[in-house]
Amino acid sequence: SQQGEEDPQALSIQEGENATMNCSYKTSINNLQWYRQNSGRGLVHLILIRSNEREKHSGRLRVTLDTSKKSSSLLITASRAADTASYFCATSGTYKYIFGTGTRLKVLA
Amino acid sequence: DVKVTQSSRYLVKRTGEKVFLECVQDMDHENMFWYRQDPGLGLRLIYFSYDVKMKEKGDIPEGYSVSREKKERFSLILESASTNQTSMYLCASTQHTELTSYNEQFFGPGTRLTVL
Numbered sequence: 001s002q003q004g005e006e007d008p009q010a011l012s013i014q015e016g017e018n019a020t021m022n023c024s025y026k027t028s029i030n031n032l033q034w035y036r037q038n039s040g041r042g043l044v045h046l047i048l049i050r051s052n053e054r055e056k057h058s059g060r061l062r063v064t065l066d067t068s069k070k071s072s073s074l075l076i077t078a079s080r081a082a083d084t085a086s087y088f089c090a091t092s093g094t095y096k097y098i099f100g101t102g103t104r105l106k107v108l109a
Numbered sequence: 110d111v112k113v114t115q116s117s118r119y120l121v122k123r124t125g126e127k128v129f130l131e132c133v134q135d136m137d138h139e140n141m142f143w144y145r146q147d148p149g150l151g152l153r154l155i156y157f158s159y160d161v162k163m164k165e166k167g168d169i170p171e172g173y174s175v176s177r178e179k180k181e182r183f184s185l186i187l188e189s190a191s192t193n194q195t196s197m198y199l200c201a202s203t204q205h206t207e208l209t210s211y212n213e214q215f216f217g218p219g220t221r222l223t224v225l
Contacts, residue, residue: 033213042113042199042216043152088151090214096167097142097214101151 006089006103014108019076021103023089024069030092032065032072037086037102046074046087079107112136113217115200121223128187130220132200139205141183142214143167143175145196152199158183159205190224197221 007022023032031050035043049056049065049072056063062075076083086102116131132141140159144152144167154167156175164175172194176184183202187194198221201214 035214035216040197040219040221042218043201043214044216045213048213096154096157098154099144099152101149 006087006100008103009101010104010106012106012108013079015079015081017079019079019083019105019107021074021087021105023072023074023100025072025089025091025098025100026070027091029067032063033090033092033097034061034063034072034074035088035090035099037088039085043088076105079105081107081109083107113200113202113215115198115217115220117220118218119221119223121225122187122190123225124191126187126190126224128190128222128224130185130187130198130200130222132183132185132202132217133181134183134200134202134215135181136202136204136215137180138202138215139180140203140212141177142201142203143173143183143185144199144201145169145194146199146219147196155185190222192224195222195224 005024033048034046037043047058049063060077065072084107086104088099088102090097090099113134142157143155146152153169158164158177174186197219199219200217203212203214
């Protein structure tokens with residue numbers, strides 16, 4: 001069964017706006033990772049946040065983690081057309097990674 | 110530049126055929142994974158391997174088998190392809206460390222398999 005559920009399923013914004021997507025999960029985690037997938041391609045790792053961290057930044061990306069609510073959010077600031085992609089959260093146990101169903105982001109030029 | 114490659118980008122097979130999907134990584138990673146991706150269902154783990162000749166079932170192993178004879182290569186086998194195995198198949202690898210779950214996964218470009 002899927003651990004992560006992203007919300008919204010789809011998001012359409014104008015270039016320059018911020019995009020926020022959320023992920024909820026069900027069980028305890030070691031860390032949570034976010035990945036991007038361009039249309040019809042493999043996934044690319046964006047950022048990892050550990051269970052003892054609350055916020056993390058990487059360039060235009062900001063990730064928050066609330067373990068009490070079992071949720072995470074990914075914020076992309078000043079979005080660009082090139083950010084158009086699907087975004088997935090993934091939680092991991094010892095070996096297995098469990099991916100959510102993804103948020104499809106479309107950034108309009 | 111690190112790389113995970115998959116043998117085909119697109120593949121069309123007929124029901125009942127035996128299908129081999131190959132994945133090769135050049136990063137000397139111990140762990141390799143096969144997922145299938147379907148609309149609305151996200152990525153689902155089929156099998157993974159944490160060492161040569163070792164394999165573990167994922168969440169949906171039925172109808173699939175795998176082979177890991179060499180560290181860099183992980184093959185997914187559909188013994189008798191069926192139409193419900195039409196999907197995008199993604200291979201990934203990670204380095205094994207004491208805290209493997211902290212490692213990012215590196216993905217191949219995917220194979221879009223259609224079974225007619």
